[in-house]
Ligand SMILES: NC(=O)N[C@@H](CC(=O)O)C(=O)O
């Protein structure tokens with residue numbers, strides 16, 4: 001049995017760092033694990049153009065602990081009024097690496113999202129032309145569609161159409177949760193990839209709903225049945241370069257999660273690699289972790305792989321019941337429970 005696992009330092013291709021006082025904590029946690037991260041733009045108001053991305057990036061770097069190294073890769077938030085010029089300016093800025101499609105109303109802070117994908121076709125055309133990847137929260141929002149079916153409906157109604165219409169556009173289907181999404185990504189061209197979270201590899205909806213409702217497992221897209229979890233585990237451990245690490249670490253203050261109407265999002269960045277290692281080990285696939293975590297993401301984005309290494313050691317440790325989150329607290333995934341792997345530089 002392997003007791004130490006050394007791999008290239010990973011990157012996180014989907015993270016929420018939030019803003020303001022929380023940055024001090026979210027950035028420190030991310031920087032301990034990752035060299036770079038694709039930083040989600042769903043602030044209020046969202047990050048809509050290169051200038052807003054540049055100032056958010058400065059706030060993130062300003063929150064980095066002394067001596068810390070971390071490269072935030074910024075993302076534009078597409079709205080109905082995003083223009084092709086915004087895409088060109090973002091590409092020219094050198095700090096924006098993608099643009100994100102949130103269907104309006106699909107998830108946390110998506111009110112300014114796109115109401116009809118056809119509204120942004122000229123923007124998508126420019127993105128394809130300049131080589132800026134499209135990141136997608138793939139869920140329809142129509143009230144009559146069951147929450148467990150919203151990802152599949154998005155593929156059928158929208159994503160397949162977008163991919164056909166813009167065959168050279170790079171697309172990352174974010175935080176996929178279904179066998180349908182795995183199959184769609186497998187069957188489309190090499191310009192279409194997907195991120196997979198640790199929680200969707202480790203859990204299914206029973207973990208969230210059997211024996212009591214557990215708000216800290218609630219995220220969007222929602223955990224699905226175990227057959228979908230199995231399909232995601234197959235994909236992540238397959239060695240297929242289209243599937244790579246994106247934590248979707250999405251902290252909300254404890255009171256906002258443990259509420260009559262709790263927010264969606266799991267906080268995982270504090271132990272992301274440890275959580276993924278647990279999932280890969282379930283499949284005897286630890287030898288596939290490095291490529292998933294550290295090779296396929298930069299390869300897809302056309303960036304150099306990292307050169308520094310990190311080491312995971314087999315050592316039990318207990319996840320704290322809470323972690324500081326600005327002037328509040330966040331309950332991390334697995335709070336109070338034991339993790340079997342530990343990143344060597346963990347304090
Ligand atoms: N994943 C989540 O459940 N929540 C994310 C938004 C998102 O990625 O959809 C958040 O910003 O809280």
Ligand SMILES: [Zn+2]
Pocket residue numbers: 107137174175220221
């Ligand atoms: Zn999302």
Ligand SMILES: [Zn+2]
Pocket residue numbers: 014015016040248249250
């Ligand atoms: Zn997210």
